[in-house]
Amino acid sequence: MNPYEVEHNIKTSSQSSGPRRRPSMSSFFNQLSQIETSTSTTDPSWHHNNPHAVPTPVDVAASYRLLQDQFLTLRTNNPSSAESNPLLDLLIDSITSQIDSPPTTISGCSQAYLDTIDRVPRKSLKPDETCPICGEKFLDDQYCLVVVLPCHSTHKFDLECVGPWLRLNGTCPLDRKKVGDGEERRKEQDSVRRGVEELLIRDEDGNVVDAAAERRREEQEESDGDDGMYA
Numbered sequence: 001m002n003p004y005e006v007e008h009n010i011k012t013s014s015q016s017s018g019p020r021r022r023p024s025m026s027s028f029f030n031q032l033s034q035i036e037t038s039t040s041t042t043d044p045s046w047h048h049n050n051p052h053a054v055p056t057p058v059d060v061a062a063s064y065r066l067l068q069d070q071f072l073t074l075r076t077n078n079p080s081s082a083e084s085n086p087l088l089d090l091l092i093d094s095i096t097s098q099i100d101s102p103p104t105t106i107s108g109c110s111q112a113y114l115d116t117i118d119r120v121p122r123k124s125l126k127p128d129e130t131c132p133i134c135g136e137k138f139l140d141d142q143y144c145l146v147v148v149l150p151c152h153s154t155h156k157f158d159l160e161c162v163g164p165w166l167r168l169n170g171t172c173p174l175d176r177k178k179v180g181d182g183e184e185r186r187k188e189q190d191s192v193r194r195g196v197e198e199l200l201i202r203d204e205d206g207n208v209v210d211a212a213a214e215r216r217r218e219e220q221e222e223s224d225g226d227d228g229m230y231a
């Protein structure tokens with residue numbers, strides 16, 4: 001289930017049989033969990049299979065590609081498709097650059113932070129207010145889940161639209177100001193990456209090898225040599 005369904009306690013079977021309001025992001029979140037290095041999560045039982053793993057450029061690019069797929073679908077399903085959505089077009093172009101040159105670390109917000117972003121009460125929304133990303137009116141959704149980012153009181157979004165962007169980028173889509181705990185998470189990943197690099201060296205042929213294993217091999221060779229001298 002996506003965050004929208006979880007927060008509103010909506011069962012999949014109880015939803016209308018019409019088209020989904022937004023595309024499913026299950027593949028995106030599954031991919032994100034594979035490259036997640038932070039243990040900042042709302043699930044205390046969650047543990048990464050390899051806590052010292054760092055995301056590869058291929059894996060990071062795959063996450064951005066899945067996010068781009070969502071935004072492309074939103075653009076296709078835009079209720080005012082006759083009019084372009086400059087912000088959505090800009091976000092798609094930005095993601096294209098990130099796919100072509102994926103960052104070495106992900107500076108997005110944690111899910112724990114997303115769970116704390118201020119929700120906007122339905123009764124305070126105006127009839128003509130729309131999500132800047134998908135272009136749909138908030139009140140057209142019976143169970144709208146709207147959040148306001150801390151950078152500005154007017155920066156309101158459907159959580160389903162802005163959540164995946166924040167998880168990868170950690171910036172407000174409108175003004176690109178940093179939001180949440182992304183910087184701390186980036187530093188954590190940099191620390192993990194440096195630790196991994198310190199454990200790896202290259203042999204004479206330029207191949208990456210485990211430094212500790214290489215030292216043990218050299219010590220064993222020296223020990224074998226000493227044994228041979230006194231044989």
